[in-house]
Amino acid sequence: MTAIHTLGELRASGYPIRSVKDEMRENLLATIARRETTFPGIHGYERTVIPAIHNAILSKHDVILLGLRGQAKTRILRSLTSLLDERIPVVEGCEINDSPLQPMCKRCRRLATEKGDDLPVAWMHRDERYREKLATPDVTVADLVGDIDPIKAANQRLTYADEEVIHYGIIPRTNRGIFAINELPDLAPRIQVALLNILEERDLQIRGFPVRIPMDVVLVFSANPEDYTSRGNIITPLKDRIDSQILTHYPQKVETAMQITSQEAWTERASKVKIEVPDYVRQLVEQIAFVARDSELVDQSSGVSARLTEPGAPRGHDGGDDDLPAPFRLRHAPSGDHRQSGDGVRGRAAGRRGRGPEADRHRGGEAV
Ligand SMILES: [Zn+2]
Secondary structure (H helix, E strand, O other), rough: OOOOOEHHHHHOOOOOOHHHHHHHHHHHHHHHOOOOOOOOOOOOOOOOOOHHHHHHHHOOOOEEEEEEOOOOHHHHHHHHHHHHOEEEEEOOOOOOEEEOOEOOOOHHHHHHHHHHOOEEEEEHHHHHHHOOOOOOOOOOOOHHEEEEEEHHHHHOOOOOHHHHEEOOOOEEEHHOEEEEEEEEEOHHHHHHHHHHHHHHEEEEEEEEEEEEEOOOOEEEEEEOOOOOHOOOOHHHHHHHOOEEEOOOOOOOHHHHHHHHHHHHHHOOOOOOOOOOOOHHHHHHHHHHHHHHHHHOOEOOOOOOOOHHHHOOOOOOOOOOOOOOOOOOOOOOOOOOOOOEEEEOOOHHHHHHHHHHHHHHHHHHHHOO
């Protein structure tokens, strides 16, 4: 396929026109038919989260993953690219990855008219078709959707209504791909409104100018349910338009947790001393996380990340944006709380004890 360099050759090859959702659906069906694993490296979700994701993709839904920190939400979203074709044809040099068979932007439509079958085709790899944004209060509509570039308009003597004066944001640049927004409730409500149009109409409108560019983008989101109330919210019309809401969870079995830790923790180090960690110690470490998740001494609203048990691993090794430095936080009595102060002291002391074996393992691992 990648030997094809012009529109004429692409047409002759019989390459189909299909949306990203159709592409993912067909590739998922093929993967299931071959009895291959769809999300390698994700453990403990085989009977819960993964079938729900399969259903969402087969139904061509946009998806939101709801769950606490350290439940592999970001990792799942990133691995959706494995369901994309390895490469797709795009009009060479197009900012929004137009299909040569269906050019959408003004530049490519003009080029297609000028060059006909000689329209140059480039091949885009699936890794380039996934982009993500961590929702923070400073994200603007211009970042996500785009803005008018007044200098371009002045230089080229174009009006603001001309689509060639648009500076595209990250979503149109992910056209024909997957766009992920992590921690959606943190996105300001007016920005969420801007996403509505893309979800509903599948097109782009910039600053109210009637530039309509059809978008073919799969939108996926993650959110921590706790943040709904504490930091922000998902506006109702947007929530209604995200068809599949999938709840993630922590590992249900110690064995699964051990599997995750041994996959993620940085234990194979170039060291002169070989460290043997017996299985019962590994189990114990996981058990601490399990107990912490049930403990009233631990602030459950922050969650006890599956990463708690892998403190030796370098930070950011899986790039999980949804994690915060503290593996788990103790529940602090809010000011004005009427509980007796002794409670808090006991809580903190017990908490320190709770962390003891964990910390010891860490120190031991480093010192030996
Ligand atoms: Zn284009």
